[in-house]
Every structure is written in C-alpha cells, then in structure tokens.
C-alpha cells in the first residue's frame with residue numbers, strides 16, 4: 001500500500017471524482033458515511049452521550065458537518081461548534097445548510113469555549129490535510145482547551161494541528177491529542193512515527209473507493225506492507241524442492257554469556273525454512289548449541305569465548321553475523337574478512353553493526369544488497385543522531401542509497417529501506433516484542449529467506465519482517481504482550497509463514 005503526501009491526496013480526490021464522475025459533495029458524503037459506519041460499530045448511541053463535533057472552515061469541517069447529520073439521523077445526541085472564519089469551502093456550506101435544525105450549533109469564541117466533560121466524545125473536524133501552517137489564535141486556544149478536557153477525541157483524517165507529511169515547524173503550537181484517528185483510503189506518514197503517537201492514538205484507514213489507477217501511478221518513496229500484500233508472499237514449496245532450493249545458511253553468532261542469541265537466531269532460521277544451517281560459534285557454546293538445536297550443524301571457533309575465525313564460505317548461499325557476537329578485535333577482523341570475501345548475501349545485526357559503527361571505514365566494503373538490521377541506537381551509531389523521526393527517515397534514505405544496501409530500521413512500524421531509496425513500513429507486531437532476543441530471531445529469519453534461492457533481497461527482507469511481526473501477534477494472542485519472550489516468536493514463525501504462503 002502506498003503512502004501519499006497531502007498534495008497527492010488532494011490530487012487523488014480530484015482523480016476519483018473525475019474517474020467516477022461524482023461531485024466533491026458526493027465524495028464527502030462517502031467519507032462521512034464511512035466515518036459514521038465506524039462510529040456505529042464502536043459506540044452505541046445509548047452509551048455515547050452527547051457528541052461534540054468541532055468543525056473548521058474547510059472540507060475537514062465539511063466532513064464533520066456531514067457526519068453530525070448522519071449521527072443525528074442514527075439517533076446519537078450531537079451538537080456542533082464552528083470555528084468562525086470569513087470563508088468556508090463550498091462543500092462545508094452545502095453540509096451546513098443540510099444540518100437539521102434540531103442539532104444545536106454554536107460558534108467558537110475566545111473566552112466562551114464549550115464545556116467538555118471528562119470522558120465525553122468529541123469529534124475533531126477542525127483541520128485535515130489542508131492545514132498549511134501551525135495553529136495560532138482561536139484555533140490554537142480551542143485545541144489547547146480540548147486537550148486539557150480529558151475527552152475521548154476522534155480525529156477526522158488527521159489530529160488538527162498535525163501535518164500529514166512533515167515535522168511541526170513550530171513545536172510549541174498545539175496539536176489535538178486524539179484517542180482515534182480515522183483516515184481515508186491510505187495511511188499517512190504522520191501515523192507511523194513514534195513522535196506523533198500521542199496525537200494520532202489508534203488509527204484506522206476507511207475505504208471510500210478512491211481511484212486505484214491514480215494510486216498505482218503516484219510516485220512516492222513510502223509504502224506500508226500488510227499481510228495481504230501479494231508482493232511479499234512466500235511461494236509454496238514445490239513438490240520437487242529439496243534442501244538446496246532453500247539454501248544452506250551460515251550463522252556467525254554468540255560469545256560467552258550470549259549463546260542464547262545464537263540459539264534463538266538459529267531456531268528462527270530453521271523455522272524460517274532454510275534447507276541447511278551451520279552455525280559457527282565460540283567453543284564455550286558447543287554443548288548448549290548442539291543440545292538445543294540438533295537440526296543445525298555446528299563449527300566451533302579456536303577461541304572459547306568469542307568468534308575469531310571465518311570458516312570457508314564455499315558451501316553457503318547466505319551468511320548472517322552478529323547476534324550475541326561481542327565486539328572483540330579478533331571478531332572485528334572476522335567481519336572485515338567476511339565483507340571483503342563474501343560472494344553471497346549477507347545479513348548483519350547487533351554487535352556486527354556496532355563494530356561497523358565503531359569502524360565506519362568498513363561501511364565502504366558492504367556488498368550491494370547486504371541486509372542490515374539496526375534498532376534506532378545501532379542506526380545512530382552507523383550514521384548520526386537524528387533530531388526527529390522525519391530526519392531519521394532522511395538519514396535512512398541517504399544511507400541505503402549511498403551504500404546500496406537494505407536496512408531494517410527496527411521499532412513499531414519497522415521500516416525496510418531498499419537500495420533505490422524506497423521505504424516499506426511494516427504493519428505487524430506489538431509492544432510485547434520489545435524483549436531480549438527478539439532481534440536475534442529476526443536476524444535468523446532474514447537469513448533463512450536470504451538463503452532461499454527463490455526470493456530477491458527486498459522480497460526476502462520485507463517478508464521476514466512481516467512474518468516476524470505476525471509471529472509476535474500470534475504469540476501475544478496466547479501469552480499476552482508482557483508474557484511474550486523471544487522463544488515464543490521462534491515457535492510461531494511456522495504458522496506465521498504459513499499464513500503468508502501462496
């Protein structure tokens with residue numbers, strides 16, 4: 001699914017009206033109908049109390065007026081408060097005229113803002129994608145008043161004050177803190193960034209039949225990967241597939257006290273469908289590794305406590321390095337030799353990333369399409385400290401294009417960046433996955449899918465990230481989020497991949 005800018009969204013509206021031969025009023029009615037349907041499902045009219053609808057002067061306010069009419073007709077108690085301005089949009093005027101007289105309407109005024117009881121339902125239809133500058137004056141006062149009322153706010157399209165595509169130019173200007181945000185057609189970049197979480201709340205995208213041809217042709221670097229995305233499905237294993245089709249992976253992992261990382265990563269690689277797995281680990285881990293992962297082969301390093309040797313890479317179709325590795329200088333030398341000599345896909349994680357960050361000259365050696373899986377801290381060590389989430393995305397796009405690699409920037413809505421600068425946000429996963437070893441599991445899964453001879457680098461990586469999150473969601477349904485541990489993710493990779501197989 002694509003993520004478009006506010007300007008593209010406006011063009012999309014126009015394209016939809018033209019392609020479907022409908023007026024903007026009709027499109028607004030569709031939007032209001034979709035909003036109303038969501039309300040009917042979420043809040044029963046007997047329990048909703050009186051709903052306050054705050055309407056701005058543009059089409060966002062027009063949506064609010066149309067929604068107020070539909071909710072009133074469905075038996076909800078509704079009152080409307082309008083932000084006074086000289087000029088309102090044509091569809092606003094249409095919907096103002098069609099608001100039944102039985103719905104109380106007031107004009108917002110400084111010093112006479114409506115009383116809002118704690119827990120009351122408020123619809124924020126002040127500003128959407130047309131917001132051109134930070135809120136000031138009366139609009140800012142209304143939003144500040146709303147935010148301190150502790151109401152349940154449902155934002156139409158965007159929380160008012162938040163820009164769809166970029167950071168707030170004035171961090172001091174108020175933004176509505178919504179419990180829910182209901183967008184139209186496609187998610188917005190603003191929904192996916194941690195810095196906006198307190199404003200956006202739980203978001204949903206409502207289908208209003210926007211023109212698919214326009215969306216298909218629109219140019220954007222931003223995408224949202226969902227379970228149903230056919231581009232990242234796992235192909236069924238053919239009847240005549242055998243171990244080599246699915247590849248032989250090598251995993252360099254573990255050090256004294258961190259053998260669990262190697263075990264978890266290897267487990268994920270095996271559950272990820274790899275044909276064969278060999279792990280190269282320090283001597284200290286031999287017994288635990290062979291006992292817990294009998295399906296994998298095991299090479300032990302001459303060093304007991306850390307990895308100091310690179311084995312012959314001849315047999316392998318992909319190599320993963322990093323989980324639990326430690327940062328010994330001999331390990332850095334192994335990483336360097338790997339980068340210099342490997343002819344097969346590489347997956348680099350954890351301490352191997354920290355070694356890259358501490359020896360930036362090694363970045364120049366990264367083979368094209370290498371997959372790096374940093375969390376934000378590791379990414380910062382590879383680049384620089386971002387001043388906000390939007391800047392971090394700029395840094396990500398610069399990095400992937402410069403080094404021609406695939407970067408998995410881990411977090412909520414993990415972003416997978418491709419060498420051509422395209423970024424794919426992931427939809428699956430939950431906060432229960434913020435637990436030790438979760439990243440090691442992802443590395444093993446990416447490694448398995450990079451070894452799979454049927455998948456390209458971006459397909460394999462996006463699929464691994466999607467399946468990892470889905471495994472987390474399946475696991476959390478059994479354990480709850482707090483009770484989820486990394487081993488549960490490994491155990492659910494099989495069903496997660498099965499759900500993604502075509």
Ligand SMILES: NC(=O)C1=CN([C@@H]2O[C@H](COP(=O)(O)OP(=O)(O)OC[C@H]3O[C@@H](n4cnc5c(N)ncnc54)[C@H](O)[C@@H]3O)[C@@H](O)[C@H]2O)[C@@H](O)CC1
Nearest residue numbers: 028031057058059060127128129130131132133134157184
């Ligand atoms: N496909 C879609 O996305 C659809 C969008 N619709 C709605 O249309 C909205 C966009 O409508 P508009 O383009 O009219 O924009 P908005 O309604 O978001 O805001 C524009 C109005 O706000 C004023 N304004 C902008 N910044 C301001 C500021 N900082 N302080 C005070 N006033 C400010 C403008 O002068 C203009 O009057 C969407 O957010 C959505 O709610 C729906 O009606 C139909 C479908």
Ligand SMILES: [K+]
Nearest residue numbers: 124127156158
């Ligand atoms: K809004």
